[in-house]
Amino acid sequence: MPIRLPCILMRAGTSRGPFFLAGHLPADPARRDEWLLAALGSPHPLQIDGIGGGNSLTSKVAIIGPSAEPDIDVEYLFAQVSVERRTVDTRPNCGNMLAGVGPFALECGLVTPRHPSTIVRIRNRNTGARVEAVVQTPDGQVTYEGAASIPGVSGTAAPVALRFCDVAGSKTGRLFPSGLRRELIDGLDVTLVDGAMPMLLVAAASLNIDAALAPEAIEADAALLGRIEALRLEAGRRMGLGAVANSVIPKPALLGPGRDGATLTARYLTPHAVHRAMAVTGGITLAVAARTPGTVAFELATSDEGAGVAGVRIAHPAGVLEIGLGMEGEAVRWASVLRTARRIFEGHLLLPAQGLAEAAAPRLAAE
Numbered sequence: 433m434p435i436r437l438p439c440i441l442m443r444a445g446t447s448r449g450p451f452f453l454a455g456h457l458p459a460d461p462a463r464r465d466e467w468l469l470a471a472l473g474s475p476h477p478l479q480i481d482g483i484g485g486g487n488s489l490t491s492k493v494a495i496i497g498p499s500a501e502p503d504i505d506v507e508y509l510f511a512q513v514s515v516e517r518r519t520v521d522t523r524p525n526c527g528n529m530l531a532g533v534g535p536f537a538l539e540c541g542l543v544t545p546r547h548p549s550t551i552v553r554i555r556n557r558n559t560g561a562r563v564e565a566v567v568q569t570p571d572g573q574v575t576y577e578g579a580a581s582i583p584g585v586s587g588t589a590a591p592v593a594l595r596f597c598d599v600a601g602s603k604t605g606r607l608f609p610s611g612l613r614r615e616l617i618d619g620l621d622v623t624l625v626d627g628a629m630p631m632l633l634v635a636a637a638s639l640n641i642d643a644a645l646a647p648e649a650i651e652a653d654a655a656l657l658g659r660i661e662a663l664r665l666e667a668g669r670r671m672g673l674g675a676v677a678n679s680v681i682p683k684p685a686l687l688g689p690g691r692d693g694a695t696l697t698a699r700y701l702t703p704h705a706v707h708r709a710m711a712v713t714g715g716i717t718l719a720v721a722a723r724t725p726g727t728v729a730f731e732l733a734t735s736d737e738g739a740g741v742a743g744v745r746i747a748h749p750a751g752v753l754e755i756g757l758g759m760e761g762e763a764v765r766w767a768s769v770l771r772t773a774r775r776i777f778e779g780h781l782l783l784p785a786q787g788l789a790e791a792a793a794p795r796l797a798a799e
Contacts, residue, residue: 445528454497527712531771534565583751584709589772613726627717643688647706719744
């Protein structure tokens with residue numbers, strides 16, 4: 433008999449994936465990852481035997497459970513499921529999937545809704561970050577309908593306001609893990625920064641391309657991708673992340689000056705494909721770097737911060753992502769971003785029990 437796994441499929445920000453209650457998945461990480469691979473249909477370029485979309489943006493998972501912390505409502509674990517490899521990476525956070533955590537927690541009864549909106553206090557288990565999500569709950573009911581729009585998603589929906597309270601040192605504990613705001617890798621000026629996401633920042637012009645180049649053109653240039661990956665591997669070593677060939681962090685970003693009112697132009701890699709919009713955690717990290725003197729991003733950014741709050745607008749392939757920053761001198765106290773989400777379906781995934789047992793056996797035996 434197949435394994436019946438309760439599931440909610442959600443579009444969250446510019447990402448999509450299944451949302452699970454933690455109690456419905458195996459506690460053992462190796463078994464849990466086998467279930468997630470089966471659920472998404474990996475490894476396969478089309479994920480034809482699962483609900484993944486054959487793209488890193490639609491091969492994501494959110495796992496939510498209650499928190500034991502008195503000032504936190506729920507815990508959220510993000511999992512990036514590889515499309516073509518048998519790997520599940522829980523090292524990074526995902527800010528877009530985070531937009532669905534509040535609505536999911538409310539509708540599953542983990543948090544009591546209020547009128548007209550509810551603040552859901554979230555602890556991200558990947559990085560330890562604390563995030564507050566403001567979800568629209570008129571008459572104590574979650575609504576997904578509204579007038580908010582975000583680049584990369586058609587139509588409008590109810591806004592989900594996210595405020596990140598911890599925006600430095602998500603994985604390494606330091607904003608600049610190497611101790612430098614700017615350094616050379618392979619003769620190129622780069623910034624290695626760990627804000628809401630560990631990242632490698634490099635000026636697109638130093639790679640002889642335009643920062644506004646179409647994602648398809650970047651992905652079609654094998655030599656360019658090879659050079660970016662070489663930079664990323666060395667960046668991971670210098671950031672104290674070790675060998676990162678099989679990890680999705682650090683994420684590279686190719687930067688250029690802002691245009692048409694934007695602070696920066698950016699192409700964000702995930703890391704072996706170009707994001708069709710901009711990751712929330714990546715955008716926050718870019719915003720922090722853009723307001724920190726001495727970084728590659730600061731040198732390229734326009735300066736339009738107001739008193740106490742430094743707004744940063746990042747141009748990406750689908751439009752512009754706006755990030756609000758609460759600043760005290762050069763210190764960033766918080767970052768905020770507006771997202772939307774939508775509940776797409778609810779029901780049960782049917783996982784092949786025999787196939788899971790066979791797949792899990794070699795890994796469990798090796799451990």
